[in-house]
Amino acid sequence: MSVKSIATPVQPLRIKRRAERRFRSVKSRHVLLALSVSVLLFILFSAVAPGWMASHSPTEMSESILASPSAGHLLGTDQYGRDIYSLLVYGSRQSLLIGVGSVLIGGLLGSVLGLTAGYRGGWLDSLIMRFVDMMMTIPGILFAILISATLGPSLKNMILAVGLSTFPGYARMMRSQVLSIKSAPFIDAASTIGASHFMILRRHIVPNCLPPLIVMATIGTGTAVLISTGLSFLGLGVIREIPDWGYLLSLGRSYISVAWWISLFPGIFISFLVISINLLGDELRNLLEPRSRR
Amino acid sequence: MGTLLKLNQVSIDFNTRQGPLRAVHHINLEIGTGEIVCLVGESGSGKTITSLSIMRLTDYEGAVISSGELMFDGHNLASLSQKEMQELRGKRIGMIFQNPMNALDPLFTIESQLVDSILTHRRVTKPEARKLALELLQKVGITEPEMRLKQYPFELSGGMLQRVMIAIALSCDPELLIADEPTTALDVTIQMQILQLIRELKDTLGMSVLLITHDFGVAIEMADRIAVMYAGAIVEQGPARKLITAPEHPYTQGLIRSVQSYHSHSEGLYTIPGSIPPLQELPTGCRFHPRCAFASERCRQEEPVLALTREQHQVACWNTAEAGQAFAEYATHKETAAPINNLAALPAEDDLLVDIQQVTKTFPLRGSLFRRSKKAVHAVDNVSLRIYRRETLGLVGESGCGKTTLGRLLVQLEKPTAGTITFDGQDVSSLSDREWKELRRRMQVVFQDPAGSMNERWRISEVIAEPLHVHIDLNEQDRMARVKETMKLVGLNPDWHTKYPHELSGGQLQRVCIARAIILKPSFILLDEAVSALDISIQSQIVNLLKDLQRELGLTYLFITHGLDVVRYISDRIGVMYLGKLMELAPAEELFTRPAHHYTRALLDANPSMDPDHHAQSSISDIELPSPIHLPTGCRFHTRCPAATERCRTEQPELREIRDRHWAACHHPL
Numbered sequence: 001m002s003v004k005s006i007a008t009p010v011q012p013l014r015i016k017r018r019a020e021r022r023f024r025s026v027k028s029r030h031v032l033l034a035l036s037v038s039v040l041l042f043i044l045f046s047a048v049a050p051g052w053m054a055s056h057s058p059t060e061m062s063e064s065i066l067a068s069p070s071a072g073h074l075l076g077t078d079q080y081g082r083d084i085y086s087l088l089v090y091g092s093r094q095s096l097l098i099g100v101g102s103v104l105i106g107g108l109l110g111s112v113l114g115l116t117a118g119y120r121g122g123w124l125d126s127l128i129m130r131f132v133d134m135m136m137t138i139p140g141i142l143f144a145i146l147i148s149a150t151l152g153p154s155l156k157n158m159i160l161a162v163g164l165s166t167f168p169g170y171a172r173m174m175r176s177q178v179l180s181i182k183s184a185p186f187i188d189a190a191s192t193i194g195a196s197h198f199m200i201l202r203r204h205i206v207p208n209c210l211p212p213l214i215v216m217a218t219i220g221t222g223t224a225v226l227i228s229t230g231l232s233f234l235g236l237g238v239i240r241e242i243p244d245w246g247y248l249l250s251l252g253r254s255y256i257s258v259a260w261w262i263s264l265f266p267g268i269f270i271s272f273l274v275i276s277i278n279l280l281g282d283e284l285r286n287l288l289e290p291r292s293r294r
Numbered sequence: 295m296g297t298l299l300k301l302n303q304v305s306i307d308f309n310t311r312q313g314p315l316r317a318v319h320h321i322n323l324e325i326g327t328g329e330i331v332c333l334v335g336e337s338g339s340g341k342t343i344t345s346l347s348i349m350r351l352t353d354y355e356g357a358v359i360s361s362g363e364l365m366f367d368g369h370n371l372a373s374l375s376q377k378e379m380q381e382l383r384g385k386r387i388g389m390i391f392q393n394p395m396n397a398l399d400p401l402f403t404i405e406s407q408l409v410d411s412i413l414t415h416r417r418v419t420k421p422e423a424r425k426l427a428l429e430l431l432q433k434v435g436i437t438e439p440e441m442r443l444k445q446y447p448f449e450l451s452g453g454m455l456q457r458v459m460i461a462i463a464l465s466c467d468p469e470l471l472i473a474d475e476p477t478t479a480l481d482v483t484i485q486m487q488i489l490q491l492i493r494e495l496k497d498t499l500g501m502s503v504l505l506i507t508h509d510f511g512v513a514i515e516m517a518d519r520i521a522v523m524y525a526g527a528i529v530e531q532g533p534a535r536k537l538i539t540a541p542e543h544p545y546t547q548g549l550i551r552s553v554q555s556y557h558s559h560s561e562g563l564y565t566i567p568g569s570i571p572p573l574q575e576l577p578t579g580c581r582f583h584p585r586c587a588f589a590s591e592r593c594r595q596e597e598p599v600l601a602l603t604r605e606q607h608q609v610a611c612w613n614t615a616e617a618g619q620a621f622a623e624y625a626t627h628k629e630t631a632a633p634i635n636n637l638a639a640l641p642a643e644d645d646l647l648v649d650i651q652q653v654t655k656t657f658p659l660r661g662s663l664f665r666r667s668k669k670a671v672h673a674v675d676n677v678s679l680r681i682y683r684r685e686t687l688g689l690v691g692e693s694g695c696g697k698t699t700l701g702r703l704l705v706q707l708e709k710p711t712a713g714t715i716t717f718d719g720q721d722v723s724s725l726s727d728r729e730w731k732e733l734r735r736r737m738q739v740v741f742q743d744p745a746g747s748m749n750e751r752w753r754i755s756e757v758i759a760e761p762l763h764v765h766i767d768l769n770e771q772d773r774m775a776r777v778k779e780t781m782k783l784v785g786l787n788p789d790w791h792t793k794y795p796h797e798l799s800g801g802q803l804q805r806v807c808i809a810r811a812i813i814l815k816p817s818f819i820l821l822d823e824a825v826s827a828l829d830i831s832i833q834s835q836i837v838n839l840l841k842d843l844q845r846e847l848g849l850t851y852l853f854i855t856h857g858l859d860v861v862r863y864i865s866d867r868i869g870v871m872y873l874g875k876l877m878e879l880a881p882a883e884e885l886f887t888r889p890a891h892h893y894t895r896a897l898l899d900a901n902p903s904m905d906p907d908h909h910a911q912s913s914i915s916d917i918e919l920p921s922p923i924h925l926p927t928g929c930r931f932h933t934r935c936p937a938a939t940e941r942c943r944t945e946q947p948e949l950r951e952i953r954d955r956h957w958a959a960c961h962h963p964l
Contacts, residue, residue: 185747192705193761193810194734204749 033283036276043273047093054086058242066259076261078251084261087248088269094244095225095273098159102224105163107217110170115209117171118178119201129175132168140165141230148236155238158231162224173216177209211288218281222274229270245270298469298502299325299348304362304372306340306347308355308573315573317343317357319527322600322608325470330496330503332513332534334549335523336829337800338570341506344523345472348504349389350379367469385415388463392475394455398447404431404458405443408465415466430461435491451919453484460491467499474506481692481919482856486900486910489515508829510553511902514538515910519606522546525570525581528600532607535906540621542609544586547621552834553904556859562841563834563863569799570829580612588613588620647818647850648681648704653713655699659923671922673699675874676713678949683817686844686851688865688882690858690897694922696874697854701820704852705739706730717818735765738811742823744803748795748810754781755791758809765814776813784809785839801832805839812843818850826855837864858901862886867955870894873922873930876949880956890958893931929961937962 046053055074056062062073062081069076075084117128135143147161181187182205190200229246231237237247245266252262301323307314318340325331335341346352347359350371364371366387371379383389391397398407408427412418418426424443431439434457447455456476463471473492477485493516496503505516513520514534521531522543530543541547548566555564568585571577577584583593592612600608611617654677656670674696681687689697702708704715706722715722717733725733738761741747748757758777762768768776778788784805795803804824811819821840825833837860843849855861861868861882868885870878870893878891889895902910919934920926926933932942941961949959 185741185743186749188707189739189741189747189807189810190760192707192734192737192739194731194764195760196764199764207751208749 032279036279039272039276040280043092043096043269046089047096050090050093054083054089056083056086058082058086058090060086066255066262068259069261075265076259078248078259078262079255084248084265087242088245088266090242091244091248091266092269094155094238094240094242095228095246095270097155098162098228098244099221099225099273099277101159102162102166102228103217103220105159106166106224107170107213107220109163110167110172111174111209111213113167114171114174115178115201115206118175119182119197119205125175128171132171136168136172138165141227144227144231145234145236148231153236153238158228158238161231162227165227166220166224170213170216170220173212174209177212178205181205181208211285214288215281215285218277218284222277225270225273296327297324298327298329298367299323299504300365301344301348302363302365304344304347304364305360306343306352306357307360308357312574314358314360316360316576317526317573318347320362320599321523321528323521323528323531325502325504327469327502328496328500329518330493330505330516332505332507332517332520333523334507334510334513334520336508336570336831338525338572339523340526341523342474345389345474345504345506348470348472349383349387350374350376384411384463384468385466386468387470387472388466388468389472389474390456390459390463390476393479394452394459395447395479397459398455400447403444403446404450408443408458408462411462412465426465427461430465431458433464433495434458434461435487436461451484452480453487456480456484456488457491460488460495464495464499468501470502470504471496472504472506475508476505477512478508482858483692483896483900485512486902492516509902510538510549510830511904511910514904514906515902522549525576526573527581527610528608529582529611530607530609531600532604536604536607538904538906539625540618542603542607542614542618542621543582543611544588544613544617545582547617547624548585549830550904551621551624552830553859555834556863557904562838565834565838566831569801569832580610588616645683646680647683647718648679648852649714649716650677650679650681650700650704651714651716652676652678653700653703653710653715655696655703655708656711669923672874672925673922674703674710677871677874677876679869679876679879681818681850681852683850684844684848685866686853686864688861688868689852689854689871690856690861690868691871692856692897692919694873694919695871697871698822700871701739701822701852701854705737705820731765735761735814736816737818737820738814738816739820739822740804740807740811740824742827744800744807744827745795747807748803750795752795753791754786754793754795754798754806757795757806758791758813761810761814777809780809780813783812783843785835799832801828801835804828804832804836808836808839808843812847812849815847817848818852821851821853821855823855824853825860826857833860840864858897870897873920873925875930875959877931877960878956878958879949880953880958884953884956888953888956888964890952890956890963891931891960892935892937892962892964895964896934929959 060082062077064073064077065081066079067073067077073083077083113128113132117125143165144161147164148157151157187200187204190204228237228244229249232244232246233250238244243251249263249266252259256263301321303320303322304318305316305320306318308317321344323331333341333344343352343357346355348364348371352359353376359372362372366382405424405427408430409420409423412423412426413420427443428439431442436442436454436457442450450458476492477488480488489512492503495501507513517534519532520534520537521528522545523529524545530537530541530546537546538550541550551564552566566585571581579595580593580598583589586593590613598610598612600610603609603614653674655674656672659669659671677700689700691697699708703710709723717737720733722730722733755774755777758780759773762773762776777791781788781791786802786805786809798806825836828836840851841864844851853861853864865882868880868882869876870891872893878885878889878894880890885894886898889898899911928944929935929942929947932938935942939962947959947961949957951957952963
């Protein structure tokens with residue numbers, strides 16, 4: 001064993017590097033956050049006021065069919081000569097509605113079920129959770145297909161389908177969260193004070209369940225867009241004059257060898273939306289930690 | 295005696311986002327061959343990180359040894375690579391940790407974990423290693439070692455697991471054993487056995503031991519030399535006996551006086567004002583000066599270094615002369631514990647507040663889907679107990695004795711399986727929801743873990759005001775006034791009401807919990823290990839506060855704890871529980887001076903005292919606590935009792951009054 005010269009202040013290199021890396025990662029986290037916020041703002045603006053953001057009318061057919069990206073058509077045109085960029089801008093409203101709407105439905109339903117099962121316990125817990133398990137065995141996309149197919153393709157049904165296929169996850173998560181919080185000493189403390197069940201739920205349990213729920217919901221928004229994309233791709237989506245992103249992606253399929261841009265850019269938009277929402281969700285969770293509040 | 299380990303001016307920094315944070319500052323510490331050195335300090339004093347630095351495990355905690363050298367047998371541990379350290383770890387330096395339940399992998403048998411550690415460091419074959427493992431288990435005093443080898447960690451009790459940990463640490467005959475709070479998670483009777491084992495092993499194997507503890511009692515039991523740490527620096531070190539009888543640093547003096555004052559009968563406990571400063575806010579000059587009674591201008595400006603004051607005794611203080619004199623004066627005037635065995639001084643037993651009659655609580659064990667389990671844990675078994683108004687009833691016992699369950703039954707966090715509980719004349723189980731809510735106002739609880747017992751998302755004012763929200767309709771202004779008034783009453787700065795729990799220290803948080811408990815002006819408070827998690831200097835502050843509040847508000851306490859010193863000081867009467875049964879019930883002083891039950895005697899004997907001439911001992915048979923599922927027949931204690939007879943094995947003794955107000959459940963009382 002070699003013994004190096006003594007009494008030199010030691011600074012293990014590896015540790016130092018690790019510290020540097022951590023510092024750098026803090027910086028890059030901020031950059032990523034700024035990027036994802038701008039992406040989301042862009043999509044949000046597009047959804048609210050597409051007229052301001054688009055370069056062309058989404059229904060306007062130009063003479064250049066299947067034109068590759070150029071100064072005139074930023075992201076190229078499709079087989080009817082429509083501007084892809086403008087189609088994406090106009091389609092964002094639908095994609096966003098599906099994402100947010102289905103998370104609201106799935107998250108709300110799942111949370112209420114999970115909360116009830118976890119807090120009440122006993123036979124009701126078993127009943128609810130077996131139902132949730134049953135729903136979980138059906139693949140989400142299959143379930144969504146089932147609903148879309150039976151209720152017919154419309155925006156409302158699409159939201160319903162995606163929402164219902166995602167609620168079991170929320171229910172499971174909420175239940176386990178409630179169970180762990182329920183055993184915390186401060187719940188005992190609250191009940192020895194005389195607080196009612198409603199009070200304990202409202203003031204202690206729900207607020208403490210929110211952080212993971214918010215993270216899951218943000219991630220869920222991305223997933224919902226993906227599922228709806230899948231449905232549209234299968235032809236079970238909303239068929240309208242202006243296609244949503246998923247449908248646009250599927251439309252480009254037939255021309256993939258001659259006009260890759262029709263499919264590629266919707267794909268990139270979907271990925272950006274999903275990644276941005278996920279990053280934002282992470283950040284939101286950090287903000288909700290009470291320790292980081294001051 | 296040669297020096298085995300020498301820490302020379304060692305400083306340890308944590309890398310934080312705000313830059314390096316100094317956790318340990320220029321410490322010097324020497325451990326000789328075959329010597330036990332105790333590092334004593336309160337939480338946050340840096341004792342654990344010091345021990346980790348010797349193993350260079352600090353590297354994995356994001357800390358760096360920023361200066362100084364750790365000389366171990368000629369090697370500077372600070373400059374070795376992790377790979378070279380691996381050669382030393384386990385082989386020449388062994389380590390055991392606080393919680394043996396977490397230190398072993400639950401997925402592997404004792405044998406495979408022990409054999410693994412032998413094979414890592416020794417060139418032996420597997421069968422040889424297995425034989426060595428067996429010998430090791432015998433060496434650490436484990437009964438039926440062949441059977442234990444085949445078992446998994448969950449099948450062994452805490453005391454046995456700690457023995458296994460010691461066996462693993464010993465597997466390569468280390469020259470140095472580092473024990474970080476090895477007995478803190480264990481019961482007091484088991485603690486004694488483990489400490490005795492460590493001492494015996496030191497004697498037979500001639501190894502050195504660095505024992506880290508917060509408990510002066512343990513240090514006095516074990517140490518050849520003691521080093522006292524405060525806020526990252528060693529403030530005093532020297533031979534154990536002299537350090538205890540004539541400490542020179544005001545902090546050491548304060549700690550020793552706090553502990554000793556539990557045995558006095560003075561009005562209040564001796565306390566050191568304030569609390570340990572966080573590392574980010576260390577004061578200038580001497581780090582202890584804001585809490586020191588002898589602080590001078592020099593202490594505020596200049597940091598004292600360890601200096602030799604007498605043979606082998608080092609102190610870091612500018613005013614040792616003054617401080618030493620003050621302590622000598624205290625020591626001569628110290629009350630020679632005149633026990634007030636005066637039963638008349640006890641609160642009158644005519645004003646009954648709580649009446650627990652033949653209460654039993656069993657928790658059925660879950661069987662599998664196809665087989666209903668008939669087994670059950672008997673947490674509380676046929677216990678009757680009365681609590682009178684304005685008294686403090688202490689309830690002591692080792693873990694699993696049912697004391698906490700009894701408390702929870704009393705405040706209806708659990709429903710009793712049988713028996714009745716009457717509070718102020720009302721049978722609590724027969725109350726309607728509304729009547730029960732009214733009753734809740736008058737009985738409150740303070741739990742062990744102050745941080746856990748409040749919602750960390752709430753501000754302090756919201757936490758304290760929670761009972762008001764539930765019970766009293768007040769406007770915001772009146773509510774705040776009441777909160778601030780209560781905060782003042784428990785010694786909290788009312789301006790802190792906007793803070794969040796994580797901004798306060800443990801002692802302050804416990805004050806918040808007490809404030810929440812008294813804001814409705816209850817008549818009864820259940821204190822469930824309410825001071826057990828606190829450091830000595832903070833603990834005595836809280837105990838004083840509880841006593842003051844009791845006097846001012848006329849409160850009745852049920853004080854549940856495993857800490858014998860605290861319960862003796864605070865209680866009027868004490869009940870001793872063992873495996874769900876009440877074994878003995880007597881006035882506090884009577885119980886401590888003339889225990890009647892053999893179990894009580896064993897508990898008292900095992901309790902480390904502050905007297906260096908009096909060694910704690912284990913008068914209990916070396917057998918593990920029986921499981922609460924398969925209870926012994928007859929007297930529950932007979933399996934471990936030194937005086938057990940045939941009658942004890944068959945006939946369960948009833949609780950009977952053997953002396954005035956002194957009850958014991960024993961066939962052969964002392």
